[in-house]
Amino acid sequence: MPISKGGFVTFIPHETAEEVEENIWCNVAYQTNGDTWSDFSLSQGRTTIVDALASEQSNLDFYVEGDCFWQTLQKEDDPLTYYLVVMGNSILSPKDRVVTIKAGNSISGACDIKDQLSNTSVGTLYTSESELSVTIPKGVPRIFKITLTSPSKPDFVENGDFEAKLINWTPTETVLATEEAYYGNYAAKVTGKGSLHQWRKVKPNTTYTLTAFAKVTDPENGQPTLTIKDQTDNLLGSEQVNETTYTSQRIKFTTNTTTDSISIKYLRDNDKAVGDAYLDEVVVKETAYILNADFEKDLMGWTYYGGAKVVAYEDFSKDKSVKIEGNGGISQWIKVEPSATYEVSFTTKMDDISNDLQFQINDAEGNKYVLEGVTTLQSKEYSFSVTVKDGEENLELSFSRANESSGNVWIDNITITLGDDSSDGQDNIINDLSTAILETNIYPNPANESVNIVPKVAGKYELNVFDAQGRNMDKRSFTDRFKLPVSNYTKGVYFFILSDMEGGQESFKVMVK
Known part of the structure; x- marks a missing residue:
């Protein structure tokens, strides 16, 4: 039974915690003889359990924070309707309590919440970005009816x-959860x-x-x-695994x-499988889509x-971002639709x-759809348009810095x-700019006396020149148009x-020069 902090933990009479964990509905079990825990003290045990429950809450459709007992139920014949039961306790909590109802990661759209008995509205949740406070009388349960404007995310x-x-999966008896995971704490082992x-559930x-x-x-x-x-039982796709x-x-x-x-199945059907x-x-x-794009x-x-490497809270992103120190890079292959046009965007900045x-962006044959160098000292969003060739369904996205590069780059x-099918897939546009200047002619380059700047479109312009250390020179x-004297510039690269x-x-x- 999912519960909130300060709520009640299910106690089950078994010989060992391992026996309980063999059930697919059990994530983790803790063992006690009634006086002590085998792994930690009673107070440590409570803290461990409460922390484990809290970490799983956002994966539920709805959950409650506060001192109460609670449980949710989705209506079987109506995926847009839920019922939430919340109750205080006149012995453990002999007073009215204010608790908070929240939506989990799988919920999209607005969620209208009514008191089931009085049929009065208590408010609206807007996915996981908001919360709703309600009062629970001491010792008296409240039942809420939650109506969604759209179903839970089908891609979840x-x-x-x-x-x-193994919760939410149907395993045979030879399948167990294992700590030998690709990422996180657990994986499935057959x-x-x-x-x-x-x-x-999927869309047609x-x-x-x-x-x-x-x-x-x-x-x-x-x-x-x-x-x-x-x-x-019609096969839509399959992939055989042969890597160790x-x-x-x-x-x-x-x-x-x-x-x-659809049924997602991982199968070993060989009787002699070893x-x-x-x-x-x-x-x-x-x-x-891009996996783990944030x-x-x-x-x-x-x-x-x-x-x-990945870093957190370095004045670039409120959460995590990738940081390339000196030289290095990241890449990922993704599936795409042939002949489709996509917009690929990212935010970046650098300190050098x-x-x-x-x-x-490359395809499986090594053809380059996009190859662009980006330089910015400020956090900036870039967007590139790419049209996939007919018959192609694999693209590789990569970010890299050359050997002997200095300074740091952040990406998120x-x-x-x-995107728009009318795009030729070759132009790139800086997203955070209302208008792009295209085909500006700058010559000579390299230069030793002066540099001519000739924009294609006549008008008023501002030019800023930075040296390799990012100083505005x-x-x-x-x-x-403009001719910039550079004879007094120190030899080197300027931006x-x-x-x-x-x-x-x-x-x-x-x-x-």
Whole structure:
């Protein structure tokens, strides 16, 4: 029974905690003889249990914070309706209590909440971004009816990271939760022959991508298969696992007009299967998406090298972001739709612009869709348009800095969205600028006496010049065109930032000899 902090923990008479944990509904059990805990004191035990419950709350559809007992129930024939029972206790809590109702990560849209007995509104929740305070009389339960404006997110695989062990999955008896995880604390392990699966609701005529990480200890004797079938047992996609280390599995599939649900199954059906097969971090979303794009799960899903690591709260992002110290990089392969146009955006900044950040999009044949160098001392959002070739469905996104690069680069909030099909896929636009300056002519480069700046469009402009340490060395305003003297500049690399009066910008790297 899910409960809040200060609530009640279920006590079950078993010989050992391990016996309880063998049940698929049990995430973790703690053992006591009534006076002491085997692993810690009674006070430590309570703290451990309360912290474990709190960490799982946001994965529920709804939960309550405060001193009370509570439970939610989704109406079987109406996925938009929930009932929430909240109760204080006249002995443990002999007074009225104010508690807080919150929506979990799987809920989208507004949630209207009414008192079930009086049929009066108590307020509205707007997904996980808001909360609603209600009063619970001492010893008297309150029942709330919650009505959603849209269903729970269909791309949310229940317990796909197995942090709640095998809850929401249907396993055979040879399947257990294991601490040998790709990321986090737990993964699923199939010993010998066996399987686990779960059903998920999906939309008809929609293309999805399943991403998971899997491995097998003895691929020659029982390779596992990751399969996706619809409610009529029609195979929509599959991938066989034959790697002995955790490897990304990506399956793109399209539902038909009658598909309303899918089965995600990890199966070893060989009676002579030897060793173990592992599964972790299962995600299903509509194509296309970037896995762990906000780096809240560190570098899970990314290939990385050099000085790339995840940091938190470094005056760039309120949560986590990737930081490249000196040289290094990150990359990820994603599934896309052939002939579709996408916009790929990200936020970045650096503290040394002597070496730019290279952003690149390639296909499986090595063709470069995008290859751009980015230099910015301020946090800035960039967006690049790419049109996928006919017949192509795999793209690699990569961010890198060359060897012997100095300083740091931060990257965060990477997104991919379906764009305008009329785009040729070659132009890149700086998202946070209302107008882009295109095809400005700067010459000569390298230069030793002066540099000519000739924008394609006539008008008023402002030029800022930065050296390799990010210092503003020069600032000029001009109309239509300008010749900048550079004979008194120290030899080296300079960065020209050209701005128009509409907020558009363009940057250039200029060498002074």
